[in-house]
Amino acid sequence: MTRGQAARAGAWRCAPVAAGAVPFGMAFGLAATDGGVSVLGALGMSVVMFAGAAQLATLELTRSGTPVVLVVAVALLINLRFAMYGAAISPYLRGPGRLARAGLSYLLTDQAFAVSVSAYEDEGPRSQAVWFYVGAAALLWVAWQVGTVLGASLGAFELSTELAPALVFVALGVAALKDRVDALVAVAGLATFFALAWLPYGLALLPAAVVGLAAGRIADRMRLASVAS
């Protein structure tokens, strides 16, 4: 497979997710201009941060007059999951030099990670894994910027696609459940998330993810132990 074919395969596989990112980007663009940010400012946020949940949290917190240090801390807390994604996907992205890997890092998102890793897992080791990722991640980047500009410029546009991002995450979440341990991880995480739902701005996400992962680790070890005995 050539680089171009791999990139096109990645973009093709990412297309449904990228389509879902457009309304999500529009929701952000709308929220930004509602909050007094210019179209260019909204696009700037989407280019510089390129992280929807953190962008929305940054808007909300800034609007409610939260101290800058806390705004930054919350955004980074929400984005810490990218480190987990990076660790999981880095073995597939080892080929290129450091500068190229900086570009790959910048493009890392929930969707690019989910689409690429699920493809790597389904289809085994692929040559050109990097270009598959580039195709998927770059398409997502374009969709996000297009959505941002559309939403920001069509401030008066009424859309009932505000549920689209939630539905995308529902579908991705269901597809992530590949065995019983995954189901346990999800249930443990969700229980923790709802127990901590009183925390503002998605702060419950990280502790909930950690509890889910710990539950999964314990279950994986027990399963290994029972296989060994």
Place this chain on the structure above:
Amino acid sequence: MSALVVVVIGVLTFAIRGAFILRRGGGGDGRPHPWLVRVPAAILPLLAASALSSSVASPEDAPKLIAAATAAAVAWYRRNLLLSLAAGLTTLWILEALL
């Protein structure tokens, strides 16, 4: 909001994203760490719950939950994101038109 805040978050987010990808030698040992195999199952349902709970606030939002359940069912039987999204949105629009 100051552009500085956005730039600071952007630069630090880039550092988080690159924490493993940018490691000398290209990061991991060729296999995801056992903890990290479970990351998608740990974080994606949470992002779904988070996105849903922010758009479902009152009993009038019940159609959204039904739409989400439809999308989840479609995702379970057909692992096709666009189909899932279309089924969810169509359910929502039909329910909103009826109610």
